[in-house]
Amino acid sequence: MLPTHLSVTPSGVYRYRRRTPIELKEYIATVEIIRSLGSNPSEAHVKAMELGGAIDQAILLTKMSAIPSSVIQTLLDNHSLTYLITAINTKGATWDHVTKLYLKQSQVTPVELANRTYFFLALMPSIFQVLLKTANPELSKLTYDTQLNIRTLLLKLPKKNIHRYRSMNLISLVMGIHQGTLSIPQEDTLALDTINKSLKRLKSLLLFSQNSGMYTGVIPSMTIENKMQSRGQRKEFTQDELKLIDESLESDPIYPIVKILRYTGMRFSELLKCSMTEIEGVLCFDLRTPSEALKTLSSHRVIPVHNSIKDSLEGFQELIRGYSDKHFTKKFTKVIHRHLEDSKSKSLYSLRHTFATNLIAKGIPPEIVSELLGHSHATMTLNRYVKNFPVLTLQSAINSL
DSSP: OOOTTEEEOTTSOEEEEEEOOGGGTTTOOSSEEEEEOOSOHHHHHHHHHHHHHHHHHHHHHHTOTTSOHHHHHHHHHTTTOSHHHHHHTSSSOBHHHHHHHHHHHOOOOHHHHHHHHHIIIIIHHHHHHHHHSOSSOBGGGOOHHHHHHHHHHHHHOBOTTOHHHHTSOHHHHHHHHHHTSOOOOGGGBOOHHHHHHHHHHHHHHHHHHHHTTSOOSOOOOOOOOOOSOHHHHSOOOOHHHHHHHHHHHTTSTTHHHHHHHHHHOOOHHHHTTOEEEEETTEEEEEOSSOSSOOSSGGGOOEEEOOGGGGGGOTTHHHHHTTSOHHHHHHHHHHHHHHHOSSOTTOOTTHHHHHHHHHHHHTTOOHHHHHHHHTOOOSSHHHHHHSOSOOHHHHHHHHTTO
8 A cells, every 4th residue: 555645657657746734835835745756666655755754744843833944944955845935936937947956856767867967958958049049048938839849859859879960069950950951861860759758858847847836838738649550660570580680699798688588578678677586486587676666667577587598597697787778789789780681670679579479479368468578458457457477377478489
């Protein structure tokens, strides 16, 4: 059972939400206290209890006439609960000021924090300089039309990892795109998923500002529908292609990792976070208590070890720590581009698609495939009642491959 005021979103993010107590109105200027606490359940529970305890203690202190308001202020400050007062009392809240307040209260993974910091404090100021002639505008300048222009620019920007653009000054890059003197080839532009993540970050910050009284403008729904069916974005490998990959990588140090990904359906990032455990005599990859937060709540699971990869397990955890997600993906991508004819729609993630496709082809029920992949089930009924299959059932499904 979740602590009071703590809930979990469908995507597995824990959220603390409660109406601001009347006693604390002079310290907290928002109607509600809303705080995202990440996707790690144990950490979220602890943070929620600490946050709730601080609020309850502050309420108690307001009832003691001998306690100066500075003591209550300090208590709430220590839990980032009074930053909104400071912001609202600042005339003409600017982008830089609000963004730093927003980042200060963000409870997200280090990777997401780094992505938000780059987007809010590097990319957006460059876009503002081009659109509004200032890198640090007042929030009131972010009109409906300006937000739509931001989306238009994001659609034309290049990916960060392309060398010929990476060395360019960001403002010059954005200016060239905006004025039409620089055209980025379609294959080099940002992926639609990446753009939508950025647009959601922008909307989240503006909602934060709106809830705090710092922004009164309209916030349009700017995310872009992906007309390409999700199953067509990444194709699975054929059996002939898998054979070519095996032959090409057999003597390569990364081959054991590729085999593990192929026979578990794990994301590479999950492999970095899992441990090994034995359940009912079955050796399993264990993601129930990962070393770092996972993508969703459903990602917490166990995956039995396939018979063909038992010899690949020795030292794999030490080996995998030698690679970053991007480095390993890049190395695998080079191999498939070199050896496969149809490689444009395929990537390391295609191993996960292949795992799922082959299980379905073997007649494994979709709910079992969902459990192994760490997906939420297709319907509310399955989500609520069908989960935590016996490990022997999961092992039978895995060994059907």
